[in-house]
Amino acid sequence: MLALVSPALLVILALIVLPVGWLVWQSIYHDGFTLENYRRIVTEDIYWRSFALTFEISLLVTVLALLLGYPVAYLANAVPRGWSVLILALVVLPFWTSVLVRAYAWLALLQRTGVINQFLRYLDVIGEPLALVHNTFGTVVATVHILLPFMVLPLYATMQKIPGDLMQAGASLGAGPTHAFLRIFLPLSLPGVLAGCTMVFVLCLGFYITPELLGGGRTVMVSMLVSRNVELYNQFGAASAVAVVLLLSVLAIFFVVSRFISLDRVLGQK
Amino acid sequence: MDKRAESVEIRSASKAYGAVRALDDVSLNVGAGEFVSLLGPSGSGKTTLLGILGGFILPSSGSIFFGGRDVTWMPPHKRDIGVVFQNYALFPHMSVGENVAFPLRARRLPKAAWPEKVRAALAMVGLAGYEARGVAQLSGGQRQRVALARAMIFEPRLILMDEPLSALDKQLRESMQIELRTLHRRIGATIIYVTHDQREALTMSDRVAVMKDGRLIQIDEPARLHDHPANSFVASFIGEATLLPVRRVDACRVALGDAVLRSARPIPAEDALMLAVHSEKLLIDDGADDAARNRLTGTVTDVVYQGESLRIFLALADGTALSLRQPSHHEAHRRIPPVGGSLTVTLHPEDTIVVPKASA
Numbered sequence: 001m002l003a004l005v006s007p008a009l010l011v012i013l014a015l016i017v018l019p020v021g022w023l024v025w026q027s028i029y030h031d032g033f034t035l036e037n038y039r040r041i042v043t044e045d046i047y048w049r050s051f052a053l054t055f056e057i058s059l060l061v062t063v064l065a066l067l068l069g070y071p072v073a074y075l076a077n078a079v080p081r082g083w084s085v086l087i088l089a090l091v092v093l094p095f096w097t098s099v100l101v102r103a104y105a106w107l108a109l110l111q112r113t114g115v116i117n118q119f120l121r122y123l124d125v126i127g128e129p130l131a132l133v134h135n136t137f138g139t140v141v142a143t144v145h146i147l148l149p150f151m152v153l154p155l156y157a158t159m160q161k162i163p164g165d166l167m168q169a170g171a172s173l174g175a176g177p178t179h180a181f182l183r184i185f186l187p188l189s190l191p192g193v194l195a196g197c198t199m200v201f202v203l204c205l206g207f208y209i210t211p212e213l214l215g216g217g218r219t220v221m222v223s224m225l226v227s228r229n230v231e232l233y234n235q236f237g238a239a240s241a242v243a244v245v246l247l248l249s250v251l252a253i254f255f256v257v258s259r260f261i262s263l264d265r266v267l268g269q270k
Numbered sequence: 271m272d273k274r275a276e277s278v279e280i281r282s283a284s285k286a287y288g289a290v291r292a293l294d295d296v297s298l299n300v301g302a303g304e305f306v307s308l309l310g311p312s313g314s315g316k317t318t319l320l321g322i323l324g325g326f327i328l329p330s331s332g333s334i335f336f337g338g339r340d341v342t343w344m345p346p347h348k349r350d351i352g353v354v355f356q357n358y359a360l361f362p363h364m365s366v367g368e369n370v371a372f373p374l375r376a377r378r379l380p381k382a383a384w385p386e387k388v389r390a391a392l393a394m395v396g397l398a399g400y401e402a403r404g405v406a407q408l409s410g411g412q413r414q415r416v417a418l419a420r421a422m423i424f425e426p427r428l429i430l431m432d433e434p435l436s437a438l439d440k441q442l443r444e445s446m447q448i449e450l451r452t453l454h455r456r457i458g459a460t461i462i463y464v465t466h467d468q469r470e471a472l473t474m475s476d477r478v479a480v481m482k483d484g485r486l487i488q489i490d491e492p493a494r495l496h497d498h499p500a501n502s503f504v505a506s507f508i509g510e511a512t513l514l515p516v517r518r519v520d521a522c523r524v525a526l527g528d529a530v531l532r533s534a535r536p537i538p539a540e541d542a543l544m545l546a547v548h549s550e551k552l553l554i555d556d557g558a559d560d561a562a563r564n565r566l567t568g569t570v571t572d573v574v575y576q577g578e579s580l581r582i583f584l585a586l587a588d589g590t591a592l593s594l595r596q597p598s599h600h601e602a603h604r605r606i607p608p609v610g611g612s613l614t615v616t617l618h619p620e621d622t623i624v625v626p627k628a629s630a
Contacts, residue, residue: 168326169359171346174376174424180347183375187363 020247027240037241047225047242054222057140057211058204062151064144065200066193069151073192076152077159084156091152099146103213106142107133110214134216142210147203151196158192159185191261198257202250222246274458275303276337276427278323283332285318285484292318293329294484300462302337302427305454306489307463307471309507310481316464319481320430323462325349336428347376352421352429352459356436358413360405366392366416367401373424391419394453411442422457431463435470447473468508472496480504487628496548497621498535503628505546512592516545516624524624527588531564533622542627549581551621552594554605555614563616568592570611582606584613 027037041047076087094102109115110133117129132138162185170180208223215221220228222242229239278300285293293315300306308316321327323334325346333342341349360369370388379387385401392398395415400408408416414434421429435443435450451474454461465471471478472492479489480503488500499505502513516524516531518541523532526545537543555565568584571591580602584592594615596602607613 163357163359165355165357165359166361168324168346169353169355169361170372170376171326172324172349172351172353172430173373173420174347174350175372176345176347176376179376183372184361 023240023247024244026236027244030237034237037237038245040238041241041245046220050220050222050225051245053136053219054205057136057143057219057221058201060140061143061147061204062197062201064140065148065151066197068144069148069155069196070189070193072148073152073155073159076156088152088156091149094145095149099209100213102146103142103210106138106145106210106214110138110141133214134218136215136219138214138216139211139219139221142214143204143207146210147200150199150203154195154199155189155192158189158195162188194257194261198253202253205250206246274425274427275460277302278428278460278462279335279338280319280323281333281335283319283322283329283334285315285322285327286330291484293322295332296481296484296486297332298479298486298489300460303458303460305451305461305463305474305476307465307475307478308481309465309468309471309478311466311507313483314481315484316466316481317432318484320432320462320464324351324353324430350424350426350428352424352426354414354417354421354429354431354434356433358417358434360413360416360420362405364405365401366397366403366405366408369405369416370401370420370423372420377424387423391423392416394422394456395419396449410438411446414438414446418453422453422459425457426459428460428462431461433465434463436465436467443470444473450474472508480507482628497623499546499623499625501626501628502544502546505544505623505625510549510593510595511546511623512549514545514547514590514592515627516543518543524622526566527586527590529564529566529586531617531622532562532619533624534619535623537624538626540626543624544627546623546625547592547617548621548623549593549595552592552615552617554594554596554602555616560616563618564622565614565616566592567612567614570607570609570613572609573606580606582613584615 028034030036041051072087072091076084076091079087107114111117112129112131114132116132117126120126121129132141166184166188167180170184171177175183206223207221208227211219211221212224212227215224223246226239226242226246229235229242278298280296280298282295282297283293284291284295296315296319298306308319310316318327322329325341325344329342333340335341336349336351361372364372367388370391371384374384374387388401389398392400395418397412397415397419400412400416405413405416414437417434435446438446447470454474463471463474472495475492477489477491478495480487480495480500482503488495488504490498495504496509499508505511506513514526516526518537519525519530521537522534523530524537524543524545525531531545552566566584566586568586568590570582571585572583574581574583575598577598579598580596582594582596584594586592592615596606
């Protein structure tokens with residue numbers, strides 16, 4: 001048995017355990033053991049603000065993705081099979097384009113001379129172009145778009161498992177559509193809501209390319225701190241410490257979520 | 271007429287899915303307080319008809335009346351009917367008590383009145399004190415009862431049931447059938463019950479509607495359905511009958527191969543006729559010289575012991591296979607020859623059922 005799984009174990013060791021171990025090691029060893037890198041995260045303002053902003057943006061993105069994704073998943077679940085395939089295909093299609101391409105596409109839409117501003121000025125709705133990008137707004141819009149499938153798919157999977165006759169039963173027992181939705185469908189779809197939100201929130205915590213391109217340098221998320229520490233200051237230790245804290249945050253979130261629903265559901269195994 | 275019950279009138283209801291006619295021009299009247307079963311094989315349209323009554327399916331044409339009101343276009347939640355679903359459709363995220371109280375909440379009844387009503391409804395189905403249980407903790411039979419309590423708590427004047435007992439084992443199913451009968455008498459509501467089990471339909475119903483390929487073939491009281499089937503499909507579906515092609519001889523006789531059988535019933539005018547021989551109506555000839563009885567002689571090909579009864583398979587001289595049932599007691603055993611022996615059976619003219627052959 002061990003002989004059979006050992007190649008797989010070796011791959012996991014080489015690709016996951018060793019790099020993460022190396023990451024942790026770098027964050028605490030620099031000419032001897034030191035917690036200096038962690039001390040700076042706790043004490044220095046820029047780190048605090050960046051972590052706070054990252055959580056804020058992630059929360060906002062998660063809420064927006066839920067508000068946009070729930071109706072889409074609901075619709076995909078409610079319509080006949082052919083239509084639901086089409087809806088899901090439209091949700092997943094952008095998935096297959098590079099994140100970079102999508103970020104630039106948003107740039108083309110949102111920038112001062114972009115499609116939206118030009119159109120609004122053509123209609124004379126606005127005099128000055130709106131600041132739609134190079135700020136938190138642009139970051140949030142593009143991130144929501146990119147992460148939306150991670151919300152819609154778990155929601156859809158959960159809704160698919162809600163037996164159709166429960167809603168019929170609700171209706172026959174006197175519940176109007178709103179009442180039946182609030183009392184039956186919504187509660188039964190909550191595991192999907194939790195799974196989708198966890199997925200989007202966690203992915204958003206570590207998002208890099210989109211905030212880098214659309215945040216205009218003012219929206220500094222944690223992943224950008226990592227990159228700056230390496231690129232600008234050659235501080236691998238500091239970068240590793242930030243990455244470790246981020247990793248621990250994600251693990252903590254998964255731990256808390258796992259108290260409520262099986263992680264298999266979040267990770268799409270079931 | 272009972273105030274607690276509602277009459278139902280179905281006027282030439284049809285439902286087409288593309289080219290498939292799931293329901294084909296069905297008209298049916300159900301009296302207030304009546305227990306009517308819709309019986310048929312799968313694909314006969316019985317579930318479609320129930321869906322139309324429940325408001326879950328809109329008919330392609332035709333209309334539905336409850337107690338004289340046209341409800342054809344009324345959404346399900348306004349119809350005020352109790353529905354018991356095949357797999358019970360209990361809400362998994364609610365306790366038994368919350369499930370049963372659901373119709374009260376949906377109707378915005380004052381909360382103070384709920385516990386007493388829930389208690390009474392659960393007591394009615396023999397589940398007193400189960401309020402706090404989770405649905406997942408219940409056995410199939412208990413879920414069934416919760417579904418019943420939930421469908422009855424708001425005292426609907428019409429209850430629809432879609433094969434509610436089909437998931438239960440045989441013994442439980444039979445005891446639930448008797449319970450449902452008793453419950454029906456007590457609450458007095460009209461019940462329309464879908465099943466594919468003819469025994470279940472005969473046991474519980476005031477009348478049974480036999481359906482096939484989306485059409486209503488016959489609706490009658492159980493005894494009439496059994497002994498006066500409208501055609502060979504009903505005869506084959508109800509009871510344990512062997513259907514044999516026969517030729518019309520005259521107004522009261524048919525020919526089965528070389529044998530001529532008398533029937534005390536009018537013989538249908540159709541050309542293609544079938545003789546429906548119920549296995550319990552064939553008797554072993556006791557030698558009494560009763561010329562009125564039809565007699566058939568054959569060779570015993572098998573005797574099957576089935577507990578309370580024996581089933582004896584016979585082959586007539588021309589190879590036609592028949593079977594008869596004998597109660598399993600010593601006297602009956604004694605009269606049955608061993609396999610290969612010759613046996614003469616009688617069929618009373620009153621039991622000689624000749625029906626038109628149903629079109630396939």
